[in-house]
Amino acid sequence: MTEAMPDTRWFYLCTEDDLAVPNAFVTTRVGAVPLVAQNLKGRVVAFRNVCTHRFAVIHDDPSGCGPLRCPYHGWTFDAEGVPVGLPFNPTDFQLNAEGRRRLALNPASLARCGRLVFVRVATEGPSLEEQLGSGLFARLSALSEDFPRSGEPGETGDGLDDGSGEAWERFEAANLRVALRPGQALRLEALPPPGAAERFARTGNFLPAHTDTERPA
Template identity: 35%
Template sequence: MHSPPTDIALRDHYWHLLCHRQEVAQPNDFFRLAWLGQEVVVANDQDRLVVFDNVCPHRGARFFLDSAGNAPIVCKYHGWSYRNGSLNIPGRDHFEPCQLDGVDLNHYQVSWCGDFLFASRAPATSLDEQLGELFPLLERISRSITGRQDLNQTVYPCDWKIALENALEPYHVALVHRKSLGLLDLQAGVNTFHGINSVWEAPIGNSRMRRQLSSIRRFFDIDFECEGYISLYLFPFTMLSSTAGYSYSLQHFLPTAKPHETAFTSRLLVSRLAAEVPAETLESFFSSTAQMNRQVFDEDREVCARVVQCDDYMNRFNILSSAEEKIRHFRSVYLQAGKT
């Protein structure tokens, strides 16, 4: 039996899909995520995206407190700031020159898949290698997205692996999500596995829902579309799902510094409308989709809170149905990551 990897190793040595380019499209746009007691920020520094720890290198104050917004990278404590790729220090002559040699933000490495921004502290491999066969698919999906409709952050009272495994399997949908995701009546679907990542595609069984989705297809101009439901899992912490390709739910299941706690973040990313379609035409559709997603995640949070928290969870609870095949794959990849 392989020893499981540490959460820190998973954070530091893998690429993570942090955001879409359009989420931070304007100068000074920023987005903040938290995991393992630390925070990472994606910021638009004069049309160049930078990723860094949300900590001023001077005295440790946080640059940003909001989850997202538009503001320059300025420390409210002593005015240290970052602009045009440089750290600006007020009263520089009050410091010994040697104290400031090499002082900078604690940057992450970045890489792109289309318009999706990935970041890592010390990646063990290239992004192309990590995504493998999924790279072209993700690239196509990214080209269809034009912005963010909703941002939802909460804490799941469970280990991140329990929260993630819940998202990986459709077995619970009919019972837990009867009045939300279950209304689609998703059929058995097909799992495909791509190295450490996986994809589930399922037809929509609800004929009325299929007709409604088909009726608005003419409003969109998208590079990737699917007739049913698709859910991509990107090891270790990320899910990307969509119904018909009209919008995408980007989800992170991130460990915190506390045991048995998951920092969950979801965003509704909307797809490009046809040129002649006013933005307000589908405002109610996207709003209802965001509301439905929040309901699904609230239901997931409630059921995950019921799961027993124990260190030997994977060994103790290993009776898995064919609908939980992606969990079996995840556990294999997870333990293999501990070996390497």
């Protein structure tokens, strides 16, 4: 980490929907540190995405669904980061409960802004609201609730230039570039954090909730 990119800085990762089902995970990298957020039995947690046994990366894909299991020796970790599945433990590792706890994954921080999920390396430091500012935090939270449906790129202007002449408002929050057409569409373009490859960039297109304007006869 460098002074220009402290480990207390928050970065947008995904929406709640991306982590809604058990074992769903999303990864990123901040500087040299791989991070993962994962749904483990309904609880969404964040860790450094590195096994504490031989320091292999656990999840190599940007996102997916599968156990929090290291591919090297098959160690599986629970929501506390403790290894609970250790193939050949009696013969090869011989770890008791205390030994397993000492090899728990290094935690990372996770925060929500409405339906949006952010992560950072450090476990202590300024809150996400403090980093964004209370006004921007409240607005981003409200927008995430107002535009809950995923949309195809064409539904949100396909690159924000649909020839309609209607203005898009643009602003930035953390590593997010936000484009808004009030009441119609929201586009979130997440730049990869410093040190992360382009495969960790993410773009999401969102639409308002369905509104039923029909009235009974």
